[in-house]
Amino acid sequence: MKLLEHHRRVLSALNxxxxxxxxxxxxxxxxxxxxGMPDIREVRRITRHLARRGLxxxxxxxxxxxxxxxxxxxxITPAGRNLISQGA
Structure with missing residues (x-):
């Protein structure tokens, strides 16, 4: 699974x-x-998206x-940790 840059940054922050x-x-x-993303609304949207995907x-x-x-x-979930460790 490949992540967009902003999604990867949010998942890394959770990690x-x-x-x-x-x-x-x-x-x-x-x-x-x-x-490093000052728009909390965007972070909220991305975090909820990651949650829907099980990350x-x-x-x-x-x-x-x-x-x-x-x-x-x-x-973060174990699946999220696994994905970020693979260099998503």
């Missing part, structure tokens, strides 16, 4: 800032900053290490 299975997730602002997944009711509610976010 660097999240862990599979909801162990550690990132919100759109973090993904946007790490991908990212959404998790809600996330908590900080201190037990405080942290909202919702996205994390």
């Amino acid at each position: 660097e800032n999240s862990q599979p299975y909801g162990e550690y997730c990132a919100h759109f602002k973090t993904i946007s900053h790490e991908a 990212a997944e959404y998790h809600r009711a996330l908590f900080t290490d201190d037990g405080d509610l942290a909202g919702a976010g996205y994390c």
Whole structure:
């Protein structure tokens, strides 16, 4: 599977800032900053597209290490990690 450049940048940001299975997730602002893409609307659209393809997944009711509610976010899936390691 080949990714467009912007999609690869978002998936790479998820790879660097999240862990599979909801162990550690990132919100759109973090993904946007790490991908170097200031348009959060575009990052949101791409992240949701990656989730529909099984490369990212959404998790809600996330908590900080201190037990405080942290909202919702996205994390990379094993399939996403595999694709990015292949140099998508």
